[in-house]
Amino acid sequence: xxxxxxxxxxxxxxxxxxxxxxxxxxxxxxxxxxxxxxxxxxxxxxxxxxxxxxxxxxxxxxxxxxxxxxxxxxxxxxxxxxxxxxxxxxxxxxxxxxxxxxxxxxxxxxxxxxxxxxxxxxxxxxxxxxxxxxxxxxxxxxxxxxxxxxxxxxxxxxxxxxxxxxxxxxxxxxxxxxxxxxxxxxxxxxxxxxxxxxxxxxxxxxxxxxxxxxxxxxxxxxxxxxxxxxxxxxxxxxxxxxxxxxxxxxxxxxxxxxxxxxxxxxxxxxxxxxxxxxxxxxxxxxxxxxxxxxxxxxxxxxxxxxxxxxxxxxxxxxxxxxxxxxxxxxxxxxxxxxxxxxxxxxxxxxxxxxxxxxxxxxxxxxxxxxxxxxxxxxxxxxxxxxxxxxxxxxxxxxxxxxxxxxxxxxxxxxxxxxxxxxxxxxxxxxxxxxxxxxxxxxxxxxxxxxxxxxxxxxxxxxxxxxxxxxxxxxxxxxxxxxxxxxxxxxxxxxxxxxxxxxxxxxxxxxxxxxxxxxxxxxxxxxxxxxxxxxxxxxxxxxxxxxxxxxxxxxxxxxxxxxxxxxxxxxxxxxxxxxxxxxxxxxxxxxxxxxxxxxxxxxxxxxxxxxxxxxxxxxxxxxxxxxxxxxxxxxxxxxxxxxxxxxxxxxxxxxxxxxxxxxxxxxxxxxxxxxxxxxxxxxxxxxxxxxxxxxxxxxxxxxxxxxxxxxxxxxxxxxxxxxxxxxxxxxxxxxxxxxxxxxxxxxxxxxxxxxxxxxxxxxxxxxxxxxxxxxxxxxxxxxxxxxxxxxxxxxxxxxxxxxxxxxxxxxxxxxxxxxxxxxxxxxxxxxxxxxxxxxxxxxxxxxxxxxx
RNA sequence: GCGAGGAUGGCGGAAUUGGCAGACGCGCCGGACUUAGGAUCCGGUGCCUCACGGCGUGCGGGUUCAACUCCCGCUCCUCGCACCA
Numbered sequence: 001x002x003x004x005x006x007x008x009x010x011x012x013x014x015x016x017x018x019x020x021x022x023x024x025x026x027x028x029x030x031x032x033x034x035x036x037x038x039x040x041x042x043x044x045x046x047x048x049x050x051x052x053x054x055x056x057x058x059x060x061x062x063x064x065x066x067x068x069x070x071x072x073x074x075x076x077x078x079x080x081x082x083x084x085x086x087x088x089x090x091x092x093x094x095x096x097x098x099x100x101x102x103x104x105x106x107x108x109x110x111x112x113x114x115x116x117x118x119x120x121x122x123x124x125x126x127x128x129x130x131x132x133x134x135x136x137x138x139x140x141x142x143x144x145x146x147x148x149x150x151x152x153x154x155x156x157x158x159x160x161x162x163x164x165x166x167x168x169x170x171x172x173x174x175x176x177x178x179x180x181x182x183x184x185x186x187x188x189x190x191x192x193x194x195x196x197x198x199x200x201x202x203x204x205x206x207x208x209x210x211x212x213x214x215x216x217x218x219x220x221x222x223x224x225x226x227x228x229x230x231x232x233x234x235x236x237x238x239x240x241x242x243x244x245x246x247x248x249x250x251x252x253x254x255x256x257x258x259x260x261x262x263x264x265x266x267x268x269x270x271x272x273x274x275x276x277x278x279x280x281x282x283x284x285x286x287x288x289x290x291x292x293x294x295x296x297x298x299x300x301x302x303x304x305x306x307x308x309x310x311x312x313x314x315x316x317x318x319x320x321x322x323x324x325x326x327x328x329x330x331x332x333x334x335x336x337x338x339x340x341x342x343x344x345x346x347x348x349x350x351x352x353x354x355x356x357x358x359x360x361x362x363x364x365x366x367x368x369x370x371x372x373x374x375x376x377x378x379x380x381x382x383x384x385x386x387x388x389x390x391x392x393x394x395x396x397x398x399x400x401x402x403x404x405x406x407x408x409x410x411x412x413x414x415x416x417x418x419x420x421x422x423x424x425x426x427x428x429x430x431x432x433x434x435x436x437x438x439x440x441x442x443x444x445x446x447x448x449x450x451x452x453x454x455x456x457x458x459x460x461x462x463x464x465x466x467x468x469x470x471x472x473x474x475x476x477x478x479x480x481x482x483x484x485x486x487x488x489x490x491x492x493x494x495x496x497x498x499x500x501x502x503x504x505x506x507x508x509x510x511x512x513x514x515x516x517x518x519x520x521x522x523x524x525x526x527x528x529x530x531x532x533x534x535x536x537x538x539x540x541x542x543x544x545x546x547x548x549x550x551x552x553x554x555x556x557x558x559x560x561x562x563x564x565x566x567x568x569x570x571x572x573x574x575x576x577x578x579x580x581x582x583x584x585x586x587x588x589x590x591x592x593x594x595x596x597x598x599x600x601x602x603x604x605x606x607x608x609x610x611x612x613x614x615x616x617x618x619x620x621x622x623x624x625x626x627x628x629x630x631x632x633x634x635x636x637x638x639x640x641x642x643x644x645x646x647x648x649x650x651x652x653x654x655x656x657x658x659x660x661x662x663x664x665x666x667x668x669x670x671x672x673x674x675x676x677x678x679x680x681x682x683x684x685x686x687x688x689x690x691x692x693x694x695x696x697x698x699x700x701x702x703x704x705x706x707x708x709x710x711x712x713x714x715x716x717x718x719x720x721x722x723x724x725x726x727x728x729x730x731x732x733x734x735x736x737x738x739x740x741x742x743x744x745x746x747x748x749x750x751x752x753x754x755x756x757x758x759x760x761x762x763x764x765x766x767x768x769x770x771x772x773x774x775x776x777x778x779x780x781x782x783x784x785x786x787x788x789x790x791x792x793x794x795x796x797x798x799x800x801x802x803x804x805x806x807x808x809x810x811x812x813x814x815x816x817x818x819x820x821x822x823x824x825x826x827x828x829x830x831x832x833x834x835x836x837x838x839x840x841x842x843x844x845x846x847x848x849x850x851x
Numbered sequence: 852g853c854g855a856g857g858a859u860g861g862c863g864g865a866a867u868u869g870g871c872a873g874a875c876g877c878g879c880c881g882g883a884c885u886u887a888g889g890a891u892c893c894g895g896u897g898c899c900u901c902a903c904g905g906c907g908u909g910c911g912g913g914u915u916c917a918a919c920u921c922c923c924g925c926u927c928c929u930c931g932c933a934c935c936a
Binding site for chain 2 (some may be wrong): 002216243297324329347410533536656659689794797828837840
């Protein structure tokens with residue numbers, strides 16, 4: 001019988017499940033290996049082939065590590081709170097608990113059919129009360145630490161829908177559904193003080209093995225900058241405006257101040273004559289969406305009429321408001337030094353404000369000069385060079401002595417708004433009084449605080465969460481305080497449950513603790529985390545913060561959760577665009593037929609009509625009609641072929657253009673592997689106990705060596721190609737050696753585990769053990785089979801290759817020259833010339849310099 | 852604008868870190884076997900050239916006996932961030 005993946009894959013999946021082949025236990029006599037996949041959001045649409053791209057890579061590594069004697073923890077679960085289920089609840093009235101449970105069942109089946117070696121006994125689901133009990137408990141810890149607080153935050157408020165929208169529900173300043181205008185509205189929101197971890201989040205990056213691009217993204221997101229606060233007294237008032245600047249050395253050039261329009265001091269300091277203009281400008285700013293603000297960098301602003309005193313010069317300078325100053329960064333106020341800051345320069349030019357040069361070296365009349373040089377027009381500091389930071393330090397010290405400033409470090413990182421006005425999330429375990437003040441958080445015995453059943457999932461219309469409708473739930477006669485209190489009706493964001501799930505996997509059934517120290521001390525940190533790069537500053541930063549908070553509480557040993565991180569590329573598919581109403585190719589379509597096809601264009605038939613289309617490679621998504629369902633692929637080619645294909649197509653981190661022909665090619669390769677082990681319709685095994693030939697040993701040990709090195713470095717595509725080569729060569733040699741074929745089965749096992757189990761047992765006659773081939777010790781490459789006695793090296797004349805020659809590895813230079821001269825093409829190049837010099841690196845190259 | 856990464860055949864990609872560029876696979880061309888084939892197998896395939904040979908890793912320089920690889924200067928692409936003081 002030929003290779004029939006559907007039959008053998010089912011058999012082995014059942015074997016692994018019934019024997020608990022991949023159930024992980026703490027074993028102190030073995031090194032541990034914790035491989036983590038970013039758990040999926042279980043959407044109703046099921047898995048698409050984008051998920052297996054990363055999951056396969058980590059599974060290959062896990063299977064390899066088991067064979068290398070590691071005790072592997074490879075869990076999976078579901079990030080099951082989220083908007084799509086909530087949206088379905090609103091639209092169709094289906095409880096998210098129900099639709100999510102269904103989706104999880106679908107996902108589970110699909111993941112099982114891909115042959116992943118997950119420990120299915122450790123599945124977690126963030127929407128499960130047994131799980132979110134601990135998410136809530138950690139929240140109370142954060143609250144106790146002062147890391148969770150009620151703060152004011154801007155939300156996307158849509159008056160027409162009467163609801164707060166998530167960022168991804170707002171497109172171009174309008175609601176995704178209905179296209180209603182969306183405003184920025186200040187609301188009291190639970191907020192996590194991630195900013196107080198900024199320095200540690202920055203420093204922790206130095207010690208972890210992550211893609212450099214991701215570390216850079218986090219560093220920039222955190223945005224540390226050193227500088228100073230400088231106080232500018234307001235003329236005629238007791239107050240002062242504190243600004244943050246990284247260039248205190250330019251303070252003598254500060255010719256005006258700018259406050260963000262939202263700055264708290266604006267109303268108080270604005271002079272009567274300017275009040276109307278200031279109000280109008282504030283209103284204008286509030287109505288402009290973030291997007292509009294970004295689109296136009298034209299400098300606008302209004303003078304408040306108030307004056308501040310420059311503490312360096314003693315001069316009075318105007319105080320303006322302008323939207324180029326961001327309320328949320330620094331102090332929301334700047335000292336403008338138009339001579340040496342491009343933004344200030346543009347503003348000064350647009351509004352005819354004075355420019356004063358205080359650093360020599362540029363022509364500040366024509367452009368801001370941001371380079372270095374000697375200080376000028378700066379009183380006692382004239383002549384001080386800016387190089388080396390001396391000027392900054394000296395001026396900061398001087399201001400500090402005058403009581404007008406101090407050195408500081410500022411971060412871009414803003415606190416994390418940790419509340420959604422939504423039903424489908426973890427209830428925040430807090431009781432408040434009627435004034436909205438927090439009375440207490442719930443204690444562990446009161447957790448989980450479960451979501452109440454509601455009749456209606458739509459937002460309340462007042463901006464409150466749908467939980468506010470559940471009166472019986474939201475009002476509590478509290479036995480602890482003896483008062484009637486109100487529950488928090490906001491829920492946590494999707495990123496809550498995913499910020500610690502990797503810890504719960506270590507001890508998923510623990511009722512007494514979120515995760516025992518014993519379990520986390522053994523399994524943590526994660527040795528390999530594979531997931532999409534889109535989470536580089538979200539989930540991957542939040543998780544690091546929670547880990548640090550838990551570390552501070554003594555609840556975990558490690559300060560960093562993920563020792564090694566790798567991203568997988570996206571799976572891309574061809575997407576067809578036809579002409580939309582605008583005449584441009586901007587309308588996504590799924591053609592009935594492709595009639596003609598060029599590289600980037602095609603002639604297609606859509607609803608019986610022929611038309612031109614553009615073809616682009618884009619990320620698979622349901623909306624674009626270009627998704628490939630793994631179930632369909634598995635039905636035709638098997639999970640093993642899909643796994644091998646995903647590994648082979650491109651390096652792990654590169655995007656993967658979906659090509660069915662390449663998938664088929666890997667299926668064909670697996671068939672060739674099958675035929676290496678079985679003969680004829682009755683599957684007569686080839687393997688016999690004969691001594692392997694030297695040629696066979698060379699092939700197989702070379703493959704062992706290459707595949708081992710490639711799996712270590714996660715170079716899965718080249719590992720597959722090494723196996724292609726070995727399969728081809730062994731087929732030519734007609735290999736029957738049980739030992740050689742055994743090694744082949746083992747090398748194939750991480751990539752195509754079902755096939756390998758079949759080859760190992762039925763093909764080679766090994767008994768089927770509970771653990772299977774994954775636990776058979778990995779073969780070792782013997783060095784003597786890796787080197788050839790003879791090598792083919794290139795022969796160059798004057799640095800240009802003109803032939804090759806086969807030589808003993810240790811051949812002398814004379815022997816090499818003799819052999820080279822015997823090669824006709826080399827002789828031709830040497831004809832009529834005299835050899836001036838010979839460069840010979842044994843086993844590498846022979847280069848003859850001839851004149 | 853800032854930051855990061857990249858550019859190798861018709862395509863996806865290799866190249867032990869300075870030593871035969873193009874492994875492996877797709878595609879294409881040709882062949883064997885076959886009643887048949889979505890069974891299987893073999894050969895060819897960077898470009899120019901009948902050939903000898905020449906040219907080739909985004910472009911221009913440089914270092915070197917030797918450069919995809921190192922150095923200098925550009926161009927283009929992709930992805931982030933985007934008035935962060």
